[in-house]
Amino acid sequence: MGWEPVRRTRAFEDVIAQIERRIAEDGLVVGDRLPGERQLAEQLRVGRSSVREALRVLETLGVVASQAGRGPDAGAVLTARPAAALADLLRLHVGLSSLSMREVAETRMMIEQWAVRHAAGNVTPGHLDRLRAALARMDRAGSADEFVLHDAEFHLTIAELSGNRLLAATMHALRATVQRHAVEAVERLGVTDPLMDDHRRIYEAIASGDAEEAAAAIADHLTRAYPDLRDPADPTGPADAPDSAGTPGPADAPDSAG
Amino acid sequence: MGWEPVRRTRAFEDVIAQIERRIAEDGLVVGDRLPGERQLAEQLRVGRSSVREALRVLETLGVVASQAGRGPDAGAVLTARPAAALADLLRLHVGLSSLSMREVAETRMMIEQWAVRHAAGNVTPGHLDRLRAALARMDRAGSADEFVLHDAEFHLTIAELSGNRLLAATMHALRATVQRHAVEAVERLGVTDPLMDDHRRIYEAIASGDAEEAAAAIADHLTRAYPDLRDPADPTGPADAPDSAGTPGPADAPDSAG
DNA sequence: TCGGGACCTATGGTCTGACCATACTGTGGT
DNA sequence: ACCACAGTATGGTCAGACCATAGGTCCCGA
Numbered sequence A, B: 001m002g003w004e005p006v007r008r009t010r011a012f013e014d015v016i017a018q019i020e021r022r023i024a025e026d027g028l029v030v031g032d033r034l035p036g037e038r039q040l041a042e043q044l045r046v047g048r049s050s051v052r053e054a055l056r057v058l059e060t061l062g063v064v065a066s067q068a069g070r071g072p073d074a075g076a077v078l079t080a081r082p083a084a085a086l087a088d089l090l091r092l093h094v095g096l097s098s099l100s101m102r103e104v105a106e107t108r109m110m111i112e113q114w115a116v117r118h119a120a121g122n123v124t125p126g127h128l129d130r131l132r133a134a135l136a137r138m139d140r141a142g143s144a145d146e147f148v149l150h151d152a153e154f155h156l157t158i159a160e161l162s163g164n165r166l167l168a169a170t171m172h173a174l175r176a177t178v179q180r181h182a183v184e185a186v187e188r189l190g191v192t193d194p195l196m197d198d199h200r201r202i203y204e205a206i207a208s209g210d211a212e213e214a215a216a217a218i219a220d221h222l223t224r225a226y227p228d229l230r231d232p233a234d235p236t237g238p239a240d241a242p243d244s245a246g247t248p249g250p251a252d253a254p255d256s257a258g
Numbered sequence C: 001t002c003g004g005g006a007c008c009t010a011t012g013g014t015c016t017g018a019c020c021a022t023a024c025t026g027t028g029g030t
Numbered sequence D: 001a002c003c004a005c006a007g008t009a010t011g012g013t014c015a016g017a018c019c020a021t022a023g024g025t026c027c028c029g030a
Helices: A011-025 A037-044 A048-060 A082-095 A101-117 A125-140 A144-160 A165-189 A193-207 A211-225 B011-025 B037-044 B048-060 B082-095 B101-117 B125-140 B144-160 B165-189 B193-207 B211-225
Strands: A064-067 A075-078 B064-067 B075-078
Touching: A011 A037, A011 A048, A011 B082, A037 A048, A048 A064, A048 B048, A082 A101, A082 A165, A082 B011, A082 B082, A101 A144, A101 A165, A101 A193, A101 A211, A101 B101, A101 B165, A125 A144, A125 A193, A144 A165, A144 A193, A165 A193, A165 B101, A193 A211, B011 B037, B011 B048, B037 B048, B048 B064, B082 B101, B082 B165, B101 B144, B101 B165, B101 B193, B101 B211, B125 B144, B125 B193, B144 B165, B144 B193, B165 B193, B193 B211
Parallel strands: none
Antiparallel strands: A064 A075, B064 B075
């Protein structure tokens, strides 16, 4: 039979659900303020600590930001920072070996190739300006750190060509995750001429609207930067399923706290 | 000048950082237990509430799970549930209009096409069995809910063909996000014959190893399911950048709480 | 010897109240 | 008009208490 544990909901989960409902029903938008923690606790008949835990969750997911003090900017304000949340998530799961660098790099390759292939009509002079500016700064970079900083700007701009904010945010997080690796790789390669040639080739292909050439250039570039991508070894690791690695939990439902 | 606000770190952020450091340095793996909340608070010289907020963040990101009571399973245990975290993130940001359904559906298209194109060597008999089983159950489904459930299994299996756990977890979350939409779409279409034909075409292409045909079949199928995908309207919305929509914060760094 | 029930206890979950740090707001003096 | 100071609302933190949960322990009876 389909018996399920009763699964009492914790107080802070209720608070999250009610805040989420308010967002949907009251049409709250980014920039709107939530009531203060004490007021929210009183209205929801829970302790302030439960409210705080709920807000902490929402802050972690990048939908609220808290600010102490008084005035129009104080309190819990609705925001939209998915990239920060994604970056935290990736960093922790890579640290736990729940995700591998190869998987992260591969995802990055997928997004950038998709972006250039589906950039038709999305490539603006502004994008090309940003790409050129990043190239110029990479040329002038005096350290690996600085080089990687502008390299990130270059690749993030490519992701934005997709016109898809989810992909751009994911790209942001992926970059942050490989940041340390990238700096070490640049320091190891020392001479960055091949990398710069790759970048220029990518830029030329995008500027001329040659999607397939751009995709190929990106593939070559990322394969050079992440040698792991060359041979697709099996990703055997701790996490075997999208969720609940190892734990033989009963219902492995797609949704969680919702 | 490059002046920056001092940005005092909050106590719970320190707790997170120290737990993260322990994971890296002590080589903790999924299944290992963390000290109890009271013990952790005493060792870190912070209040128990700060420890709890830190654990709440880690739980939200899908790296720990807490269990009350006694015994080997009680306490905070390291886990690997990225999909649950991603699902929460997407649901909230879609609710806030920080992300649109079009962007979610488009990302799904990208992943599934990538998966079938890069499935070479990853397609196992087990995968094909799962796909066939899902097809059979979809055929026998008595309600839209049930149909969508097995449809999800079908598409998640496709994502797993990529051999990339990050993509599989993301796919899981994307499916959960469009769940409601999908059920309504199936109820609206009523007759699910076209959808079933799509699925069978996808299966045949995968089984015969025809990557391009499979990608085309997926494109046709998802375009039918999400008419929004047809004309790529501009994604103008509240969130203009991958992060910090509207808020003119000083440093828009890729990383956040790290 | 074995089974079972009552009790023990470690763990997370929650609430209350207090205090601090922060930063705007208002007020009064110059 | 300006400025300094007190007021106050806000989040951040801590301490302590109590409840709920659930495995462990011990003792008694069969």
